[in-house]
Amino acid sequence: MNKYLFGFLFLFSAMLNAQTALNGIVKDASTNKSLPFANIELDNGTKIVSDVDGKFHFVSKENFTTFTVSFLGYEKKIFTFNNIYQTVFLSKKTDNLDEVIVSNENKANKLIEKVIANKDKNNPQKKLNSFQFSTYNKLLVSANPDSISGKIDSVFVTTSLGKMFQKIDSSDYKFKKIIDKQHLFLAEKISRFQFAKPTIKETVIGSKMAGFNEPIYEYFGFELQSFSIYDERYELFETKYKSPIADNSLAEYSFKINDTVSIDNRQTFVIHFKNKLKRKGLEGLLYIDNQNFAVAKAVMRVRGVLNITGIHEFSYYPENDIWFQTKKNFKIIKGKSKEATSILGGRISFEADTNDGNQNTKESSDFTYLASETETYNVQFNTTVKIKKSFIAVDVKEDSIHKNESFWQQNRNGKLDLRSSNTYVVLDSIATANQLEKKIRFGRKIINGYLPFGFFDFDLRYLLSFNNFEGFRFGIGGVTNEQFSKKYKIDAYTAYGLKDETVKYHLGFAARIGNFSNTWIGASYTDDIREIASTNFAIDKRVFKLYDPRPINISTFYNHKTWRGFIETKIIPKTESIWQLSHSEITPLFGYQFDYNGKVFDNFNITSAMVSLQWNPFSDYMQTPNGKLEIEKRFPKFTFQFTKSLPNILENDFDFGKIDFRIDYEKKYLNGQKSTVLAQFGYAFGALPLTHLYNTSPNNLTKDNLLQRITIAGKNSFETMFFNEFFSSEFAMLQLKHGFKRIEIFKKVKPQLVMVTRMAWGNLENSQRHLGIEYKTLEQGFFESGIELNKIFKGFGLSGFYRYGPNQLRRLEDNIAVKLNFVLDLGLD
Template sequence: MLLSFVYLSIFSQSKIIVKSSGDQSVISNASVTCNNKLLGRTDASGVLNFRSKCNKVEVSAKGYFEDDVVVDKVMEVFLAKADPKTKNIQTVILEDKSDPRALEILRKINENYKQNSPLSLDSYSFKSYEKISLDFDEDSIKAYNAYIANRIDSLKSLPEQPMKAQERKDSLESVNLMKLVGKSKMFLWERASQSLYSKKYGEKTNILDNKIAGLKEPIYELMAFRSNRNVIPKEIKEENRNLYRFFLTDSIEIEGRQNYVIRFRQVDYKQAVNRRKFNGYLYVDKETYALKKIESNSKIKSEGSITSIWKPIENKWFLVKENYKLKMGSTSFDTEDSSDKNKSKEEKEADKNARKKFGSYAFATADYFDFKTPIEEKPQDFKGYTIDVKNSDGNLIDQYRTENLTDREVTTYSKIDSLSSKYKLDQKAKALTGLLKGKIRVGMVDFDLARIIGYNKYEHFRFGAGAKLNEKFNKYISPDAYFAYGIYDKDFKYGVGVDIRTTLQKNSFFRVEYFDDVMAAGRFSENLWNFRMKIMNSGVALNNGVFFGYEGFKVSYENDITNGLTVNVAAKRTQEESKFAYDYKGLGSQFDVTSSTITLKYSPNSKNIMTPTGKYTYEQSLPEVYLNYEQGFKSFDGDFNFSRFDALFVHNFKTKLGVTGVRAYGGIIVGDAPIWKNFTMNGLGKGNGGLNFNLTSYLGFATMEGGEYYNDKFVGAYLTHRLPWYFKSFGKNVSSFDFIYRGTIGDMKNPEFHQFEFKKLDHLYNELGLEWNNFLSSQFNLGFFYRVGHYNTPKFKDNFAIQFKLKLLGF
């Protein structure tokens, strides 16, 4: 017992080394404090050994600016001298290029990342405790409380003004809220979870408990928040290499292992803003080239910092601690009575500059513990979606806390909870999460943002609205309806339906719907596509004026067989009619169609969580496969027997030569069917002889005229390759270039059956492109495309196209 006590006393200690940032000399007698309590002072060698439960400690020394550091086994802090005559104006004299030795170490970090990652193990498990809050920093809290006290005293001294009852009530509530912010945080959320991994069964996360100040119901989308534990930090990613300059400055021993110390700074960090030469540092294990620790600070210290710490377990490096502080903005208050309207413009500007400003920050801490590897791999432990919620009422969270709540945090729960019903915090939180899915939530109704406005060549502008009753109406039954009006065709379209869930544990429901609407002919199936993919492909028919109308009903059933496999089966009966001059085999342009469809989606690496509103995919990972098979019947008064099949495969992979993306797709239809059951080749061009300028789409061709080609069978490919060359124009974004190839080929067996003007595409159609990602540091990609091969024409502008793409849409 005595030996154990001595062991714990020695090895639970932390060691801090304090040096001068100028000449790297040690600083003795530096104070190390936690919450204003002195933990000790450094000795003659600049070293202090101490024990503390604090996550962060403050370091100060006479003649130097203060700094803080996240507590670890070994810490190294560099303090800058506080001589304003020299340091405040001193230019940082560093070469504007990285140290080749540091770059070589970074290359080896990336090269060995997979080998060092816990994901290279056969299995493991661990628990985590995470806490996120929104608050002032310590200095602002004191200043804020002092300001509020003075403000209230000054208001009391003013002559009492006649006020209406509501105005007086609002004034009192405003003062109470100002006082509340001084005593508690603005937001507080805690989560405890258990993470499992098996090479055979994949990842699984069990939410052990969850608690949010002011909310009675959990926010499942927030529960799916992902840390960076299996992600390479952005500071060392190859594509961000040109944003920083790296310097190998030191080596240090931590827990018996030697580490390289690499310091880095932003490329535009030319002067010692806030007395700092570097934005952060990396500790790299010499033996394995694994990250031991990273601290990354904003260019201006007060704007935030991020610290992550790893430790080796079974020769793999597990993340054990994260600490974030990010500035979210500033709150300002008038120091003068705003009722004085007779002030000059200059006086008003002076008042604006004199307003008190208090910085608000997002704070996040995470502790990972109870590591086990290997573990017993039971199939039942990995069933269901990636995230399972075991408990979410907050009653068990104190069992998993790795530190006690502060008085301010305890006050946050009691005070914010009391305001929740008054200010309808639950409803507002649900409304914000609805926006993630393209919906606006008002009580028990979700309004579909995608149906408000649209544009196509047949209707021109299309205005409408869509609404769906959510789980507040009924957990199992959810009716919905929409309507739309086309400006050009001057006609109304509508649809009504209802979903009936069979369980609340996963995505499983029946659907019945009736509709009367129009659609571009030959659209590729988008069944089970997610919201982002549909938005990206929404402009694929922008210049296709070949439309047909459809009216009828449909019955379907959808079920997630596993986390990665979804099946949808449907039967429908419709009356379909061309909206253009058309005749099929002398039978006219209006037909009755009876068919059944089966759709499969396989997405083995995507991560999902079940919420009261349905399944939420919080991380879409490739590869993905989509299969559709539709069978038409002459029975049930149908006019045609036909079989229609289409498939889409999406994947990307990274090599030393860059990142390659693959999108392969195709389709075939056999039997009798009108032209709109066949496949259009997804041209995006206008075909009017002018410059082709369009927005990118998921399956479209920039240089092809819209609605020009139709096939009854085809295959297509979309290939993109990102060059491993990253550069910076201006701003904070890194730019790169993608080479793009799009190609398709097919045939039409009996084009004479379809009496309208079109072409079959029976030779290989090729277009090559170069896309500039983050064009001029914006959030847009700019692409230039040129048609080559059989369909190339003598005129340059006929073969050339320019495309814009919102980067958020991704590959």
């Protein structure tokens, strides 16, 4: 009997120490509309705020019996706590509310003006010379078990005989059972932040991710919410919005004082802001110190198909008269919207909610949320801060995944709860049983165009292609992967053209000699063909395409047998570069001869040195144990390539040089539009055959009928320029594009309109040297403009271009090009 009594007392004690959850919504008593950002104060002194939908959820470790709800212009009311979902109704005050609202709006605008005027005095990155602090971050995907009924339902279908039983639906029951014991996903991270004007750097010293022996490092580069509330553009889940305290924010946002509260014994005004120009814009609360006009707390919210919230909490440091951020919270839950929602900077879109409001059944996804909480500790101001490798924004230490439990206990704010501990145990075992890491690795390879098989990744680009010279080209090839070695790799391919009946092949070897710089040294031999006068930057990243449109229509190639030695490295900050020496035996595969110094060449040898370098000065990089990653792509980007022949070495026939330069610029607008600019220049000097000059990427067939010229558009090619129409030894090209937001015509027909203009100028020195081919030059310039309708249906689109200017052709239809296009958008920019 005593043991049963002891068990009962233990259970009762556990219940007394359990956390108490307060859930509900605040509404207007007369209109039944929700009241966003209402103030809620528990009788134990805790203060919370309802969200943008008037909903509130709070878990308290301390007991309470009543709570008070207040909202500007409404009567304050006290409610008794109970364990059910509580709908709170407030009634409007009887005084002249309109005058109060107008007065508060005017006063709020004046306060915001003062906040903007004092931003530099209150922004830690402007006011302080240096600071450093540590953070503990916990990210989880979970659900609140109390919100889920856990019922086992009977599913009926309607037939001619009436409603008939079909099956038992236990999914809700199973989900509640799982979520009651664990989270769906969990990751933890310990970081050290250092700031010394103007550089800020994060060093990850500890990391854990449930289900993974090695974390997915790209997660560390995600910007869930802005680091600073003072940024001109505030960021939520890598989507940027104009900040409510940007310099001209009063033109875009409306402000209203909701209340006054005390934070760290300093009086603050609670200001509600809302975008008055956009229905789905940023909305939230700003807590403004009424003495120095700094932000003491901020709640930022965007609602749509997904409701996304970012909260910034600050502590006041009187010795520095500064509010410094000590806590960040980020949360995503499922919302309702009749408009589509985009996240991750527009790369991923969610369709509008089609629920008409008559359906009360909720699925598991309705209760699931993603939450991230970051706590700051060990804050130090204006101390000596030395930032090593400052060009690295995030540095993930190699031993970060090997920290023991004592390290985590020392750096966590308290112990992990039982659900979190169970999450690691369960997900680790599930991941092992289902080979999750292997499947993710397989998916990554496939997206990049590789099919992994043991220690070798087969390159899907080599399987099948087509051009006018080879006809159908079949091949096989690839590269060894990390299962073979992380220090060495071998790449190879072989291909065969049905039309030219010739075998092509390549074999290469490389060794990694630097981990931090990701430096490889290697050599290769290639016997293959290449388009004449094509400009390739060796440093350009490999791009996998389901198809490559331009080679389909190309018929003029040259064969090259090339020995190559190279060094590929990222040792120079914010650059990637390739340095190489090569020797090629060149044979033109069309009727061409090169007349030089009284000798006519049908084939020739070229020995050259080359450096190809891309510089991304404004991008952010992350260093991981597996290499360097560009985590924040910013523009402009600059690419430079210099090639110089080496006279009298390995029977080199010509003395020449080539300088190539490219500028890429891209600007994304807050309204979803995007502009891009591409400028490219090339200059060749000395004795250089036509095979190695410039053709400025033409993509039009020499056919009389417009319909016969309909092919697939290239990415940056001149769609109205005919193949082999122009050649240059020096050229300049400019491309301007502007893409508008996608327009929904029908449910599945949502084209994106893109306006395009391209222009090029060029010149050809010593044109008399090139025999056997007719061509024109670009002294007078080449101009075309057009419209692309991209992604009309499942990535397929249509485009049309018109050629004008000095090189316009006599027949109208010869100046028009109609092209099909296909855009495969995986959100992997």
